[in-house]
Amino acid sequence: MSELSRDALLGIVRQVWEERDPVPDGLVARMQATAAIAASDLDTELMALVERSTELVGARGSSAYTLRFVHGGTDLLLRIAVDGNRSRVDGWVVPPEPMTIRALPGEEPAIHDAVVSESGRFELTDLPVGLMRLRLEPHDSARPAFATPTFEI
Amino acid sequence: MTRTDSARASGDDAPGRSTTPPNQIWARATDGFNRWVAGDPAGLDELVAAMTPVLWHVVRAYRLPETTAEDVVQTTWLALVNRRTSILDPVAVGGWLTTTARREAWRVAKAGNAATPVEDEELAPRLPRQRSAEDAVVQRDEDRRLWAAVDELPERCRRLLRIVAFENRPDYRQLAADLEMPVGSIGPTRGRCLAKLRVALMQAGES
Structure with a gap:
């Protein structure tokens, strides 16, 4: 074998690691999704919290409370129920408007979403507890998405 | 693009296959970054596609397990998106990313002792994928x-x-x-x- 240049040697090192410890399948796609969601959040307008009910403690240790957010002419009422380490959100959008609601637990990419019904209702079930925000994406593409501030379930 | 594509793209002057040299990857990253900042979301996709494999290898050199390494790479991308305005020189975006990733990998490795050492025996049996x-x-x-x-x-x-x-x-x-x-x-x-x-x-x- 002839004398190898520095660049050739470093090329071999890259090649060996690319073969023996390859980038996991789907990693690039997952990172693209993460970055895209984070980037779209940058331009997302925040709703304002206008009302928060005191906690209603129910039977068997479950509890529920309500939050109300507004943004422009849109009113969002959430009823949040916690049972153990899972939670559910029942929501009403007033006035009703076709949109997709995405729950963004912590910094993870969206895993829970729902479409608002004609009457303005939606539900998100089996959510984790902890920090949460909802992103509202109107189906009318002329209307920009907006989101609630982070709240804790 | 995939690892295999880049590995087979060009000449045979070096033994084995040659890989994409870093300066070409960095140039692709800069191009993607510029397009993204100019308002094209596909530019961000391109930037992530170009640099994620590099970040993977740099982070794994810190002997972090796969899932931890993936978290570090993700943290790096979130940092880029949130602090994009602090990157004044688009040519430097590749270096900004690897530096951020190395710093985070180092911090994670030091902190939790999450760094179960990646033993070579663990790596060795993983044969190359997608080989004809x-x-x-x-x-x-x-x-x-x-x-x-x-x-x-x-x-x-x-x-x-x-x-x-x-x-x-x-x-x-x-x-x-x-x-x-x-x-x-x-x-x-x-x-x-x-x-x-x-x-x-x-x-x-x-x-």
Whole structure:
């Protein structure tokens, strides 16, 4: 074998690691999704919290409370129920408007979403507890998405 | 683009297949970044596609397990999106990313002792993916020879060379801190490590 240049040697090192410890399948796609969601959040307008009910403690240790957010002419009422380490959100959008609601637990990419019904209702079930925000994406593409501030379930 | 594409793209002047040199990846990253900042979301996709493999290899050199390494790569991308306005020179975006990733990898490795060392025995059985049948036989010998040469290097050399190989002009001061080496010794050590690799390859070629 002839004398190898520095660049050739470093090329071999890259090649060996690319073969023996390859980038996991789907990693690039997952990172693209993460970055895209984070980037779209940058331009997302925040709703304002206008009302928060005191906690209603129910039977068997479950509890529920309500939050109300507004943004422009849109009113969002959430009823949040916690049972153990899972939670559910029942929501009403007033006035009703076709949109997709995405729950963004912590910094993870969206895993829970729902479409608002004609009457303005939606539900998100089996959510984790902890920090949460909802992103509202109107189906009318002329209307920009907006989101609630982070709240804790 | 995939690893296999880049590995097979060009010439045969070096033994085995050649990989995309870092300066080309960095140029692609800069191009993607510029397009994204100008308002094209596809630019961000391109930037992530170009640099995620580099970040993977740099982070894994810190002996973090796969899931932890993936978290570090994700943290790096979130940091880029949130602090994009602080990157004034688009040419520097590749270096900003690898530096951020190395810093985070170092922090995570130090902190939780989450760094269960990645033993070589764990890595060795992972055979190359997506290899066509006729390539396989010829290629496996070649791979084995190259892997063996890299394996013969001392641990510190393997880590240093892995980082240096995927980086484009790394910041030696940070690197020195991460590898717990004096800053002045990085250059000479790299030279010695490359010399050892050259000898190991020559011996492997003769046998």
